[in-house]
Amino acid sequence: xxxxxxxxxxxxxxxxxxxxxxxxxxxxxxxxxxxxxxxxxxxxxxxxxxxxxxxxxxxxxxxxxxxxxxxxxxxxxxxxxxxxxxxxxxxxxxxxxxxxxxxxxxxxxxxxxxxxxxxxxxxxxxxxxxxxxxxxxxx
Amino acid sequence: xxxxxxxxxxxxxxxxxxxxxxxxxxxxxxxxxxxxxxxxxxxxxxxxxxxxxxxxxxxxxxxxxxxxxxxxxxxxxxxxxxxxxxxxxxxxxxxxxxxxxxxxxxxxxxxxxxxxxxxxxxxxxxxxxxxxxxxxxxx
Amino acid sequence: xxxxxxxxxxxxxxxxxxxxxxxxxxxxxxxxxxxxxxxxxxxxxxxxxxxxxxxxxxxxxxxxxxxxxxxxxxxxxxxxxxxxxxxxxxxxxxxxxxxxxxxxxxxxxxxxxxxxxxxxxxxxxxxxxxxxxxxxxxx
Numbered sequence: 001x002x003x004x005x006x007x008x009x010x011x012x013x014x015x016x017x018x019x020x021x022x023x024x025x026x027x028x029x030x031x032x033x034x035x036x037x038x039x040x041x042x043x044x045x046x047x048x049x050x051x052x053x054x055x056x057x058x059x060x061x062x063x064x065x066x067x068x069x070x071x072x073x074x075x076x077x078x079x080x081x082x083x084x085x086x087x088x089x090x091x092x093x094x095x096x097x098x099x100x101x102x103x104x105x106x107x108x109x110x111x112x113x114x115x116x117x118x119x120x121x122x123x124x125x126x127x128x129x130x131x132x133x134x135x136x137x138x139x
Numbered sequence: 140x141x142x143x144x145x146x147x148x149x150x151x152x153x154x155x156x157x158x159x160x161x162x163x164x165x166x167x168x169x170x171x172x173x174x175x176x177x178x179x180x181x182x183x184x185x186x187x188x189x190x191x192x193x194x195x196x197x198x199x200x201x202x203x204x205x206x207x208x209x210x211x212x213x214x215x216x217x218x219x220x221x222x223x224x225x226x227x228x229x230x231x232x233x234x235x236x237x238x239x240x241x242x243x244x245x246x247x248x249x250x251x252x253x254x255x256x257x258x259x260x261x262x263x264x265x266x267x268x269x270x271x272x273x274x275x276x277x278x
Numbered sequence: 279x280x281x282x283x284x285x286x287x288x289x290x291x292x293x294x295x296x297x298x299x300x301x302x303x304x305x306x307x308x309x310x311x312x313x314x315x316x317x318x319x320x321x322x323x324x325x326x327x328x329x330x331x332x333x334x335x336x337x338x339x340x341x342x343x344x345x346x347x348x349x350x351x352x353x354x355x356x357x358x359x360x361x362x363x364x365x366x367x368x369x370x371x372x373x374x375x376x377x378x379x380x381x382x383x384x385x386x387x388x389x390x391x392x393x394x395x396x397x398x399x400x401x402x403x404x405x406x407x408x409x410x411x412x413x414x415x416x417x
């Protein structure tokens with residue numbers, strides 16, 4: 001069995017943002033030398049999501065609007081977590097609703113995706129550097 | 140290490156629908172010859188979910204009603220994604236909330252489930268053929 | 279390839295509750311002897327979640343309030359699932375929104391976590407004994 005670990009780093013300049021990280025994950029798969037296996041893509045921070053969906057600008061703005069309306073950032077006093085002095089209580093909720101992480105199949109040395117599947121990093125509390133772990137096992 | 144890949148195909152005649160796919164996933168596990176391992180069940184389309192829950196008709200109608208109320212299909216102009224000419228902006232959101240995919244344990248050659256766990260395919264934008272990837276690794 | 283299976287048992291005395299199960303999961307990883315691999319943590323019951331987030335009391339009360347407002351337990355007749363005689367229709371919905379399960383990376387024999395990542399068991403229909411499956415594969 002082979003394994004491979006890679007950490008990706010992101011710094012989103014806004015509070016909320018979405019990045020298509022498929023090229024970085026595909027590069028980690030290529031580096032791993034794994035032909036058949038599984039690839040976990042997991043944010044190492046708990047106010048971010050990793051998810052699989054379409055790379056279409058209207059959809060990304062739908063996500064931002066929908067989750068902001070359902071889980072509003074303000075008034076920040078709404079969230080008891082913010083009594084710690086942070087203001088990201090909403091981001092901890094949004095991250096759960098959107099999706100914590102994904103596991104991707106590797107077949108014949110490549111991400112085994114349908115035609116529209118793309119891996120995204122979703123930032124819910126940006127303006128600082130954050131990491132995503134890619135862990136691959138297989139043979 | 141062994142691996143096995145299988146693609147399941149579904150055509151749900153309605154926009155929203157739920158199918159218990161446990162027999163198909165269990166068959167893939169049996170075909171794999173894997174005794175101890177993990178089994179990823181992942182929709183290859185991004186307007187569908189794979190999730191684990193109860194096979195009870197009232198629950199399935201609760202899911203349909205709850206997600207339709209929270210993420211309404213209409214008016215379709217509500218979703219910017221629909222400016223592409225599609226009308227499934229809501230389905231891309233519902234799929235995230237319900238769950239993107241599941242990973243199942245395989246123990247002693249079988250799905251390692253509690254008494255009520257069943258794997259479902261949830262369709263949020265049906266009336267066309269879609270695929271679900273089953274990827275198994277183990278020994 | 280090595281594999282390891284462990285079942286954790288919980289009895290939450292209230293309907294809703296959250297338990298940081300990181301020590302139990304870390305112990306299972308140590309017992310497994312796996313140095314590089316993946317660890318699935320999956321509730322064997324379908325009215326509970328396993329998720330990764332912060333161990334902060336204000337956040338836990340935010341989660342309880344947010345999900346109870348979005349998916350109210352009462353009136354119990356709101357949920358068709360409750361016509362079975364159960365009263366946990368809401369819990370089956372909350373479990374999907376919060377997250378069904380997690381897969382954790384194992385690196386150098388330990389859970390490969392960012393500084394704030396902690397694994398939690400979320401109970402949405404407690405006052406009875408429930409199980410969580412930990413399944414580890416790797417080498």
